[in-house]
Amino acid sequence: MNSDLFITPFNLGLYFILIYSVVRSTVWFMNLSRSDKLRLQRGFFGRPFMDSLREIFMESLLHRKIFKKNPLLGYMHMSLAFGWFLLIVFGTIEADFFGEKHLNPPSHAIFFRWFNPEHGAEGFARIYNVWMDLLLAFILSGLLLAVIKRFTPRMMGMKKTTKHTWTDRIALISLWLIFPSRLLAESFTCGAHGSGSFLTGNLGASLASFLPAAEIAPYFWWLYSLALGTFFFLLPVSRYFHIPVELLLIFMRNSGITTGDRHSSYTEVQTHACSSCGVCISVCQMSYAAGIHDIQSAYFIKGLRNDRDIAAITANCLMCGRCEEVCPVGIELGPMRLIERRQGEREDGKLRLAGKYAVTRIRSSIEKIPTQSFSYLAEEETEKADILFFAGCMTHLTPSVIVAMKKIMESAGVKYRFMDEQGGVCCGRPLMLAGRDREARELINHNSGIIWKSGAKILVTSCPICYKVFRESYYLEATVMHHSEFINLLIEEGSLRLGYLHRKVVYHDPCELGRGSGIYEEPRAVISYVAELQQASQERSMSLCCGGSLGNLTLSSGKRALIAADAARTLTMDSPDELITACPLCKKTFMQATKTKVSDIAELVAAALPKPLDKPVKRRTTRTTLNATGNG
Amino acid sequence: MKGTQKHVIIAGGGVAGMEAAGALAEMGYRVTLVEKGQDPGGHLLQWHALFPDSRPAEEVKSYLRKRIGNHNITVITGTAVEKIKHHPGGTVTVNLSGSKEEKADAVIVATGFDLFDARRKEEYGYGIYDNVITAPELETMFNGGRVTKADGSVPSRIGMIHCVGSRDEKVNNNHCSKVCCVTAVKQAIELRKMMPACEVFCFYMDMRMYGPYYEELYRESQEVHNVNFIRGKVSEASVNINNRLVIKVEDTLAGRPLKMELDIMVLMVGMEMAEAGTKLAVASGFRLGINRFLEAGDHHYGNNLSGVSGVFYAGTCTAPMNITDTISHARAAVAETVRYLDGR
Structure with missing residues (x-):
């Protein structure tokens, strides 16, 4: 029993996972497209390589992002990943430095205590031992949290945790066993030889006081090795495969793939x-x-x-x-x-x-897959215009937005052409979201033709869904602007005279405009110009979905209503006078979900336009101006 | 009556509340009719003529007014019922707005319905375009004897849009409001009679002619009055340069999309549980169904029972109904109330 045979499971596992990783990475590399291969090769010898190393250190080892979200969860991940990493690094140094020879096989570092039971009695080695025990304690504290998290996720601030497959379970058990078995194996060996530091030494001494430590130690070394071996073997078929693969992912991403x-x-x-x-x-x-x-x-x-x-x-x-x-x-x-x-x-x-x-x-x-053709779409004649306004199908369902945009553009003296006033063709995004790219492409080509022929310099749309697809999937000369950007531009260049509305409003970032297209500042600038903007608890990149998303064709209306009600509740927590959004679909959805007034940003701005009375004197006594005089 | 006169409070002075009050007073009960509006009469007050025979609404209004003329009835207007509570021993207390509390032996809830707010279907442009009106607003025009566009001109084509806020998952209303189909047919006939030169189109999903003589009226509207019926839901409305409404609709029988210009668009707004009734139900712990109307104790033979002892339901607070059914339902509520009071 007192032989070194126990290292075999570890060795087999380690060599298996090393070979497996190399083969798998090679296959993945071979299957990359030519351009991606080039990217990766170039990335490997340039800046991306350093960026990747930094990212691996910050994310894969320290888990900075998780830390920011949830410090306890971050600590758990960090202690396991970074702790284990340090243990390996310092273990290797230890074996190299204190072992009988340099350049040892990995097993000598992992099972160092077994091979050097007396080590660490005095001097620098003694201090080094404290450090190694500290690292082990660090990992074990994270492991404790992991166990707590598995059984009571709420204590770790998690609402839900994923369900495991059976390979995940076995891998998890072997992972959990690795460090306690190392602790016990080292402790028994230290106990038998009177060595070890504050953790292994003390625990070993107390265990040895009533147990035959020397006889028991090998069992735990076997368990330690088996746990490691099993974990390595199960790695490719369990969730823990993410550990090595994430490193590759970071390299690939930083190389621009x-x-x-x-x-x-x-x-x-x-x-x-x-x-x-x-x-x-x-x-x-x-x-x-x-x-x-x-x-x-x-x-x-x-x-x-x-x-x-x-x-x-x-x-x-x-x-x-x-x-x-x-x-x-x-x-x-x-x-x-x-x-x-x-x-x-x-x-x-x-x-x-x-x-x-x-x-x-x-x-x-x-x-x-049944396909559809839009060949019946007639080619349209187009008038020339510098500014083209495309409301979009959803905006046609919220005519107040169109009315507001017309008012704003007229007030600013913008000469524009209303591309889909008499009804237009869909931008293509809903089909893309449903995975129907070929059909979407037909619509995109149709609309592109009209936009190119118009010679427009700016294409303004009121719908973030159209906006995203215009920007990303159309090849256009015109600058694509969401109406919030366009209104902001009009304000900045001073062509829009606006009053101040004494209203408290909250702004909802539509998914496709915010997260989808990165437009956060312009709508806020516009709103703050005309009203008092409240902060929402979930905003910008963490903004909620209104529930009306076109991205889901299977969700029932009832479930959508639940999502909308919850989102509206979160947004109106500070009881604003008005809930402002910049997407016709969000507007329609929220209107059914809250008693708070819901308006598009264009409507808010239109409300801040000077009343006809303030206009340069026009002596016309029509009924509307009379009414306005009365109100003003 | 033996002993002291028993007291019943009725929450809501619409058709159901008035009929129930009259019936109870006739039998010698003391009744307090609480109405939140300025006058009892409910939605009927806005109506000009009633389906299926176009009799003047005034006839039914005056019947109901007479019904509550009984000296056993006290009418309180401008007051809402906010909470109803049954106490052991049989007393029911009712909190009225303005922090008054009234005691009664039984309560009938007849809080009725609210009309669907057409602004929630923004695509129809109500409140945005001038010539988009609702069915009750058309009725008001009938009362005035003239149907015109906002600028005072005579319309040459009118569209009636069915199912606005009814049978529409997108506004969380799955229920059918029952009376709008026949109302549209009635109003279409009246429009055609009033303005023979004006075309009238009805855009419907299904024609639900469930009551006596409704189907006949529907047939008459087509055969005699040339009202056009197009099966399809209007998807959106806009205005063109001439300030005429343009609607988009799919003609599902012809199987093709359709665009049409209209002078006036009439939205057949449906019924929803009244907001005041919902507040009362929440405060009093009454059960609401998935359609958000009050859920009666038994759907078939306990349709007036609230589940709370001494509290009964009457009329459209339980589901959409026409006037005939509302009056019958109110009488049934009275029968249940009397049975309860006699049994104590």
Whole structure:
């Protein structure tokens, strides 16, 4: 029993995972597109490499992002990751420095105490021992938190935690066993030899006082090695695979690789880099407002990883992007879901593999998705205009926004053409969100033609949904502006005279405008110019979804109403006079959900326009001016 | 009556409340009718003529006025019932607005309905465009004897939009308000009679002609009065340069989209649980159904029972109804109330 045979499970596990990682990374690399390969190669020898190292240190080891969100959870992750890292580093140094020879195999560092039971009696070695014990204690404190979190997530400030598969469970148990077994193994060895520092030494001495420490020690060294070996072997099939994969993800991302619009090595790397930490579940409104607990990004990714049928999960998402905002690993969850939607129904994993090599199968799977053609759209004649206003279909359902925009532009003397006044063609975004890119492209081409022919320099839209697609998926010469940006421009260049409304208002960032397009400041500047702007508890990048999202075609009206009511409640917490948004869909949704007046930013500005009375004198005694005089 | 006169408070002085008050007073009960508006009469006050026979609404109004003329009835107007509580021993206390408390032996809740606020369907442009009006506003025009556009001109085409705020998941109303279809048919006929040169179009999802003579009226509107019916829900309205309304609708029978210019658009606004009734229900602990109306004790044979001893429901606070059904329901509530009071 007193042989070194116990290191075998550890060695086997370690070499397995090393070889596996190399092979898997190579396959992933080979499957990258040519340009992504180049990006990665270039990234490896340049600045991105240093950035990646820094990011790995800050995020993968220190877990800075989680720390910011939840210090206790951050500490847990940090103590396990950074602690283990330090233990390995200093263990290796220890073995190198104090061991019998330099450049030892890894097992000598990991099981150093076994090979050097008497070590650390005096001098520098004694101090070093304190340090090593401290590190172990550091990890064990994190482990304790991990155990608490698993059984009572609420104590760690988590609303929900993910459900585990059986491989996850075994991997988890072996991970949990690693450090306590190391503690006990070292303690028994130290106890038998009268060595060790404050932790292993004291614990060892007390254990040795009533137990045959020398005989028991090997069992715990076996357990330690087995726990490590098992963990390494299960790594690729458990959630803990995220640990090595995240490093690769960071390198890839910093080299400039993005998700794109189809499955690739990068989406696979992202899938495996998910740690199932459950942060996305806690922020998901579908979960806490609508009581739907099985569609969150952690489950979506898990389904992808395990090749499950996740069509229902994929479809049932608001695409609001809050989860992506908080994901500590930085997985592009929105684009990933869109790719999956584009695929249509997910085939069984084996069939897909077979399908790869069977032409007929591929053809039939393409034919399965019914397609639609918009060839009936007539080519339109276009008048020339510098400024083109595109209201969008949703804005046509909120005519007060159109009326307000017309007033504002007239008041500022803007010469514009109203592109879809008599009804236009959809911008294409709803089809894209549903995964129908080909059909969307037809609409995009149709609208692009009109916009190009108009020779417009600025394209103004009132709908953030249109705005996003105009900016990202259209090739245009015109500058695309959301009306909040355009109004801000009019104010800045001084062409809009506005009064001040003595109202307290709160602003809701629409998903597609805020998180989707990064427009946070302009609407706030405009609102603050005409009214008193309150802060919302959830705003800017953490703004809530109104519940009306076009990104979900399966959610029932009842559930939507729950989300809308919850969001409206959060926004109107400080009882503002008015709830302002910048999206017709948000407006329509909130109008059903709150008693507070809901207005678009354009309506607010239009209300601050000078009354006709203030206009340069126009001697016309029509009924409207008379009324206005009476009111003014 | 043996002993002292028993006292019943009725919350709401609309059709149901007035009928119930009259019936109870006739039997010798002392009744307090509490109405939050300035006059009893409810929504009927706005109406000019009633379906299916276009009889003047005034006839029913005067019947109800006479009904509450009984000396056993005290009418309190400008006052709302805020809370109802049943006490052990049988007394029911009622909190009235203005912090008055009244005692009674039984209470009938007849708080009625609110009309759907058409501004919540912004795509129809109510409150934004001049010539978008609601069905009661058209009725007011009938009262005035003239139907004109906002600028005073005579309309040449009018559209009646059915199901505004009814059977519409997007405004959280799944229920059918029952009376709007036949109201639209009635008003369409009246418009055609009044202005033979004016076209009238009804845009409907389903024509729900559930009552006696409704189907006949629907047929007459097409055969005699040439009212046009288009099956399809209007998606949006806008105005063109001539300040004429332009609506977009899908003609689902022809299977094609349709655009049409209108001079006046009449929104057939539906019924929702009254806000005052909801507040009362929440304060008193009455159950509300998924349609947000009061949920009666039993859907089939206990439709007037509240689940609280001594408290009964009458009329449209339980579900949308026409006047005929409201009066019947009020009488049934009276029967339940009397049975309860006699049984004590």
